[in-house]
Amino acid sequence: MTNLNQDTELLRFTTAGSVDDGKSTLIGRLLYDSKSIFEDQYEQIKATSEKRGEEGVNLALLTDGLKSEREQGITIDVAYRYFATPKRKFIIADTPGHIQYTRNMVTGASTANVALILIDARNGIVEQTRRHSFISSLLQIPHLVVCVNKMDLVDYSEEVYENIKDEFSNFSNKLDVKDIHFIPISALKGDNVVDRSKNMEWYDGQTLMHYLENVHIGSDHNFIDCRFPVQHVIRPYTDEFHDYRGYAGRVAGGTFKKGDEIMLLPSGFKSKIAKIDSYDGELSEAFPPMSVTMLLEDDFDLSRGNMIVRPNNQPDVTQDIEAMICWFNEKPMQFPRGKYKLKHTTQEVRCIVKELRYVLDINTLSRNQEDKSVDMNDIARVALRTTAPLFIDEYRKNRITGSFILIDEGTNNTVAAGMII
Amino acid sequence: MMNYNISHLKELEAESIYVLREVANQFENPVLMFSGGKDSILMVHLAVKAFYPAKIPFPLLHVDTGHNFPETIEFRDNLVNRIGAKLIVGSVQEAIDNGMVHEEKGFNASRNGLQTAVLLDSLEKGKYDAALGGARRDEEKARAKERFFSHRDEFGQWDPKNQRPELWNLFNGQKHFGEHFRVFPISNWTELDVWQYLAYEKVELPSLYYAHKRNVFERDGVLLAETPIIQRRDTEQVIEKNVRCRTIGDMTCTGVWESDADTIEKIIQEVSTTRMTERGGRTDDKRSETSMEDRKKQGYF
Structure with missing residues (x-):
């Protein structure tokens, strides 16, 4: 966690699955190997594991936060986990995989850049794999990484991995997914999670951590179609800013610059951007996911719910x-x-x-x-x-x-x- | 095509500002809960940015236990003056004096639990329908499941199993009369993010966060500041040490850490290599494994 660099990117990914497929072990390993588990947290879950008479330290206890979940040993809600490497900061939306928790999966998927799909190498593609993959495609998560887990239990067999890969590729043809990546791993033994596996010389691709740190997420937002929903109108009514009328909001699409010709919805009036303002001073341009304040050349009475767009590209x-x-x-x-x-x-x-x-x-x-x-x-x-x-x-x-x-x-x-x- | 990237700190800032602006628009009478700690200082800083050049459109509420470090109160008053905000103080001492709550007795006596009643009372008196808090999901396991917009019933209770799903950046602040929301704009920040950002933005902080000499004693593995308001056992010896606070709460429950970090850069270095969570020094969390969840259900911050 020696992360002093302030210019790292933020990547959000979602995982879904049950305790058995090794999801908690995998998250535990990512947190542990990136040194994001603290000693007192570790001691606490170790003590709880011992109290329950479990063998070893149950890393699932790290992600199951609510009392009822700990009692039942399952994840009910979306839990958010954080870790960072020198290259990126990660937010994991960890969701339960069972059908009755589809809504939690959808929630976790709504803001994710990457969906991490876990497949137990012994079982291949199961119902839950299909469900999670479909939700990832429905929610348009830009990148899908399929981890074929528990490779240690199938003798690190290339054939098993290739078969699962083929089967998944056939199934995913029916889905609307742009970018799929496969990695054979063992979350328990650590193969190809953070460190390269010595047991799978036949695999020459990236480790999971390498993938998460390097997958290109710079184009995950829409930078083409300019959309600025007005969220809040700023009118200070002070002597210094007497005529200030700023339209504050978060850019939902495209890039806006000073002087750009814009159109207002629903009125259809046209104007130009006089200034893109912020507390830190004027900005040369604004794009997703920035929160900014726009000032227009003409005096219109825009309010919350209106949208600023470009005349030649309208929703x-x-x-x-x-x-x-x-x-x-x-x-x-x-x-x-x-x-x-x-x-x-x-x-x-x-x-x-x-x-x-x-x-x-x-x-x-x-x-x-x-x-x-x-x-x-x-x-x-x-x-x-x-x-x-x-x-x-x-x-x-x-x-x-x-x-x-x-x-x-x-x-x-x-x-x-x-x-x- | 050009590659448009913003840093994770800028993205977190944009997200928090978006949430703060939603609160100003979805609620009639919001209030920002201010504890004097770094997270609520960050919240105030983000609120100033969100509404610039206008003033923050809501008051700050401080629940004062009477057990605060004197540095906290001084810092609070200066900050409020500088940004021209309105400050409301809910006093635990007053609530004890007029019999609304009863003070704990003994060695581990703390007014932490009493804050909840005073907080709920202050929210009710001010008719606040949204209370902004600086809680983060990485702090504690019950908080990891908290929403940005967290619904509270007319008793101020949290129902963790019946939370509203929260998708994209669409926040549902609809409520019935008498209910209110807790809103947590910095949910996605980690302790390290907060420090990096405060350093980057050059935000002024209370001196307690920086290493200083102080008389302390050890209890249950935690160093506590020597003060007349904590009853000490005979075996608990006072020694002078170089310490700093990682979180700031009451003197009775905020552990101090041995540290030489007397600049924000050294603090970031320390935070990024430490192996203990920041709440590890909070005796209020140590009362039981689910003490945070239990307190949150009743309406704690």
């Missing part, structure tokens, strides 16, 4: 949304004519479920058009109609302007996540 402005949704709540989706609050970028509207096109079986990837009920953890394609126009892009093009959540107006719970098609 769809529409009240009709086609989307894949993942249902999160015990109360099934109300259909027909269910009404929900919808949050998209900094806009908040109401919507009605107009059509339920199909419910997807995520194990077989088959579409069920007869099923008219969307229950917890279901993934479905729906058509929504909103009370006011949204400024949307396809989720495939932009994970920020292409995503939304649905909120139950009675309970205020977040009941679904949506990816716009």
Whole structure:
């Protein structure tokens, strides 16, 4: 953890799986080998392991934070873990892999750059592998790394590894994944995790850590289509800044520069960027994921929920949304004519479920058009109609302007996540 | 195409500023919980940046146990003056005096538990609907599962098994009357990130964080500052040592560390090579394995 460099990149990755496939051991090893486990933490889980009469130190205890999880020995919620190497800082969204926790997997996947898929070399591809891979593709995680784990238990066999690789490649052809990488590892013995394995001379690829430190994530954001959702209007009303009217927000796409011709949505008025401001002074340009403040040459009354775009590259402005949704709540989706609050970028509207096109079986990837009920953890394609126009892009093009959540107006719970098609 | 990259510290900053601006827009009456520690100093710094050149659109709330280090109070008052913020103080001493809470007795007596009642009382009195806190997920295992926007019922309780899913950068702050939210904009920062950023931004910090000479004594493997408010056993001898605080809480429960780190660069060096967690010196966390989860459920920070 000797990381004094302030210019390291941030990489977020997600893992999913059960205790048995070695996920906790792998995370434990990444944390341990990057010296991110502290002595007192280690002593504490060692003591707990001994108290429970377990053999050795159970590294899963590091990731299972809640009392009920420790009692049941399973991960229920998304747990966030942190470690850093001199090259990068990592955030792991560690999620349970069982079907009843699909919603947790979706949550963890929503912000990830990389999905780490674990396969037990003895079992090959199982239902859980398919589910996690599909969710990674649905949530458009840019990079997928498939770790064939427990290679020590199959005599480090190249043939076993190659077979699994072929099988996975056949299956992943049906998925929308841009970048897949395979690594044979043993999390328990440490083969190809941080250090190169001496037991698999036939493998000449990268170790997992090398991959995580070097995978190119510089183009994971959309730097082409300029989108700036207005989040907050800054009006200081002080003598010094009497006429200051700044539009604060986080760049959702593209690059903005001073002098750029821009268009405002929904009004359609055009203006130019007078200044990109911040506490640290004027910025020459702004791009995702920066939080900045824009000042315009003309005086318009923009408010939260409006969007600044380029006149020659506009999002769809529409009240009709086609989307894949993942249902999160015990109360099934109300259909027909269910009404929900919808949050998209900094806009908040109401919507009605107009059509339920199909419910997807995520194990077989088959579409069920007869099923008219969307229950917890279901993934479905729906058509929504909103009370006011949204400024949307396809989720495939932009994970920020292409995503939304649905909120139950009675309970205020977040009941679904949506990816716009 | 050009490669657009920002450093992890800048990305964390952008994320926190985004969350702070969401709070200003999604809630009517937010408040920033200020403890005087480095994390809440960071929070104030980020809030100043988020709303610049306007002032921070919410007051600071300090729950004063009466057991703070004097340096903390002095630093707090200077900071509040400099940024022109409004400060609200919830006093544990007052709550003890008027019988709202009862003081613990004995050697390990701490007012830590009493803070929760005073905090909830202060939130209720001010009708605050969002309380911003500087908790981080890397601090403690129960906090690793905390959301950015954390819902609290009308009793201020946290229900860890029934948390709202949080996706992308869409935060759901919807609530019923009488409920409130705890919001944690620096959830994704680690201790090292905080120090690196504070150094990079040249943020002023209380002198307690830097190594200094102080009279201390050892209890259960933790060094505590000598002060009249902690009752000492006869066997606990006072010695002068070079120490610094890694976290700042009450004098009764904040352990000090032997250290020669008297500059922020040396602190970063120390933090990046240390093998103990920063809360390892907090006796309030050591009461039981799930003491943080138990306290959080009741409405602790």
